[in-house]
Structure formats: structure tokens, C-alpha cells
Amino acid sequence: MHVRRVGDTGLKVSRLGLGTMTWGRDTDEHEARDQLIAFAEAGGTLVDTAAGYADGASEELIGSLVGDVVARDEIVIATKAGVSRRTGSRVTDASRGHLLSSLDASLKRLGVDHVDLWQVHTWVDDAPIEETLSALDTAVASGRASYVGVSNYSGWQTAQAATWQRAVPGRAWLASTQVEYSLLNRSIDDEVLPAARALGLGVFAWSPLGRGVLTGKYRSGTPADSRAATSHFSGFVSAYLGPRSQRIVEAVVRAADGLGWSPLEVALTWVRDRPGVTAPIVGARTAQQLRGALGVxxxxxxxxxxxALDDVSGFPAGNGEE
Structure with missing residues (x-):
């Protein structure tokens, strides 16, 4: 698999990343093992997780496989801190103390002494940005993280954070931002991508298949074995089942038919090769599905x-999902 530099840093990753949001909850140890084997055999290196994924079970599962399925120095481990659901609902905390204690817990679950990329999972209004970013400085200075980044930041938030880190020598420069991006969600085009490009950040695209909708699996209903059929993902997927999304999915299907590809291959290749994108993060339910994605x-x-896909998926000014 081809590799790409992450922004202006020396960090290099495969141009497809392995997403593990469902590991430890919907994806068990055996399926996770098969996925990691398939990913590594294809030359994939970037494995993305978060402290909040399955309340830490995703990191624990990765930790149980590193050194067994794949050598530690053959993968790039990226994790995030700042979002949890331990109380039963989504809780965000980007304070310095919480972030650093979360990092220590992540290292323990992963069974490593450092992560290659550590990211603030989301912007939090009641945490001073200077305090949040100081946790990134400490993580790098202490050797607990090689590189740092942010996730789910808007354009101005990304620019503010990256500029702050560059303002004083000795601060840890941001390497990347991770944001949702697909033919069904192009909200980062106008501000986030230009900010990342101007400030030397790599861009990781999560949900590049439009939460699974761009595979075409929901064209005639909700499959019983799909994420939309689960209580915890039904709302997540249904947001992309409106008329606008349907038009885009049909365009992807037509393109796939003409090329002799699958809709997945069309949608994923489009994201992977968008200017500024370092790697889409692909989260598969099964190893077989993952192999389909690796085929791109x-x-x-x-x-x-x-x-043509750019045209059909672009938002007219002031217009959103119908």
C-alpha cells in the first residue's frame, strides 16, 4: 500500500487507515484479529482508535493483538482523548488533567509506552484552548506521544489551535486533524481543508463511506445485519437517508456500473484522492468487508x-440535506 506523509511532519502512514470504533463491542476478538491480519498483509499501517470507543475496549483489543498479529514497529497507533460514555451519555472533557490521565489509561490498555499520534477527540467550549493544547505539549515532551493532532474541529478552531502551537518555540506542532468527509458530507471543503493546507496539517477522513450509505446497501431498506439495524447506530445512519443522499448514492451506483467497480470502491477512491486528504479511516463490520475496501x-x-461526483455532491449555497 502506498504511504503518505502526515502534513508537514516526518510521520508516514498508509493511505488507508483501519478504524476500530466498533472493536470490543460489535466486533469481537476473532473478527478483529482477522481484520488486522488482512490490513497488515495489504501493507496498511495506520490503526485508529480512541479512549471512548467501547469505553476503552477497542484499545484493549488492539493491545492484545499488537506483538501477536503485527509487530509494534510495523503499525502507526493513533488514539484520541476527550470523549467518553461511561455515564451512559456522551461526556466531553478537554481539560489538561483529564486528557493526560486519559492518555495514561490508553497506554496501559494498549500495552505500549507511547502512541504514534494522540488527538484531542473534539472541541470543548468550557475548556480553555491554551489548557487543552498544553496537554499535547506535555504528551510529546514526556515521550508518551510522538505526534499530536485534533479531531472534529471546525475551520476556525483548527486554525486557532494550529497557529497557537506554532506561535512559541517548543510547543508541539499539530500534525493532523480528523474529520468526517465523504460524498454525503462535504462540510470541510470550504474551511477545514484550506486551514489544514495552509498550516501544514494532514487530514484523516472518518466515515468516508457516508456511514455505510454509499455502499448502496440501504437503497431498498435496512438490512438486518447492518449498523442501521442496531439501536446505537440507527440514528447515526438515518441522518444520511434523505432525498439528497439518495441522489448521490444513485450517481455512485451508476459510476460503479460503468466502471465495473463496486459503489464502495467508487466512494472510497473519491475520498482517498481528494486534495489534502492523507487517508480515509475505514471501519468494517467484517474482514470480508475490509478486504473489499483494501481492493481500492x-x-x-x-x-x-x-x-461528475463533485458536481452531484456539492452543496448549493445555504442548502443542506432535504
């Missing part, structure tokens, strides 16, 4: 099809 390595969308 040798594919490239013809320019005319990429332009």
Missing part, C-alpha cells in the same frame, strides 16, 4: 467521473 489500492477514478 490499485484503482483511480477517471477525471470525468470524479468531476
Amino acid at each position: 489500492e490499485e484503482l483511480a477514478l477517471p477525471e470525468e467521473i470524479a468531476r
Whole structure:
């Protein structure tokens, strides 16, 4: 698998990342093992997780496989801190104390002495940005993280954080931002991508398949074995089942039919090769699904099809999902 530099840093990752949000909850140890084996055999290196994924069970599962399925120095472990659901509802905390204690807990669950990339999972209004970013400085200075980044920040938030880190020598520069991006959600086009490009940040795209909708699996209903059929993901997926999304999915299906590809291959290749994107993060339910995604390595969308998908998926000014 081809590798790409993460922004202006020396960190290099595979141009597809392995997402593990469901590991330890919907994805058991055996399925996770098969996925990691398939990913590593394809040359994948970037494994993305978070302290809040399955209340830490995702990190624990990765930790149980590192050194067994794949050597530690053959993967790039990226994790996040600042979001949890231990109380039963989503709680955010980007204070310095919480972030650093969360990092220590992540290292313990992962069974490593450092992570390659540590990210603030989301912007939190009641945490001073200077305090949040000071935790990143400490993580790098102490050797607990090699690189640091942010996740789910808006354009101005990304620019503010990255500029603050560059303002004084000795601060840890931001390496990356992780944001949702797909043909169904292009909200980062106008501000986040330009900010990342101007300030030298890599961009990791989560949910590049539009929460699974761009695979075409929901065209005629909700499959019983799909994420939309589960109580914890039904609302997450249904947000992308409106008329606008349907038009885009049909365009992807037509493109796939013309190329002899799957809709997944069309949608994922489009995101992977968008200017500024370092790597899409692919979260699969099964190893078989993951192998389908890994098959895009040798594919490239013809320019005319990429332009047509750009046109059908772009938002008119002030217009959103219908």
C-alpha cells in the first residue's frame, strides 16, 4: 500500500487507515484479529482508535493483538482523548488533567509506552484552548506521544489551535486533524481543508463511506445485519437517508456500473484522492468487508467521473440535506 506523509511532519502512514470504533463491542476478538491480519498483509499501517470507543475496549483489543498479529514497529497507533460514555451519555472533557490521565489509561490498555499520534477527540467550549493544547505539549515532551493532532474541529478552531502551537518555540506542532468527509458530507471543503493546507496539517477522513450509505446497501431498506439495524447506530445512519443522499448514492451506483467497480470502491477512491486528504479511516463490520475496501489500492477514478461526483455532491449555497 502506498504511504503518505502526515502534513508537514516526518510521520508516514498508509493511505488507508483501519478504524476500530466498533472493536470490543460489535466486533469481537476473532473478527478483529482477522481484520488486522488482512490490513497488515495489504501493507496498511495506520490503526485508529480512541479512549471512548467501547469505553476503552477497542484499545484493549488492539493491545492484545499488537506483538501477536503485527509487530509494534510495523503499525502507526493513533488514539484520541476527550470523549467518553461511561455515564451512559456522551461526556466531553478537554481539560489538561483529564486528557493526560486519559492518555495514561490508553497506554496501559494498549500495552505500549507511547502512541504514534494522540488527538484531542473534539472541541470543548468550557475548556480553555491554551489548557487543552498544553496537554499535547506535555504528551510529546514526556515521550508518551510522538505526534499530536485534533479531531472534529471546525475551520476556525483548527486554525486557532494550529497557529497557537506554532506561535512559541517548543510547543508541539499539530500534525493532523480528523474529520468526517465523504460524498454525503462535504462540510470541510470550504474551511477545514484550506486551514489544514495552509498550516501544514494532514487530514484523516472518518466515515468516508457516508456511514455505510454509499455502499448502496440501504437503497431498498435496512438490512438486518447492518449498523442501521442496531439501536446505537440507527440514528447515526438515518441522518444520511434523505432525498439528497439518495441522489448521490444513485450517481455512485451508476459510476460503479460503468466502471465495473463496486459503489464502495467508487466512494472510497473519491475520498482517498481528494486534495489534502492523507487517508480515509475505514471501519468494517467484517474482514470480508475490509478486504473489499483494501481492493481500492490499485484503482483511480477517471477525471470525468470524479468531476461528475463533485458536481452531484456539492452543496448549493445555504442548502443542506432535504
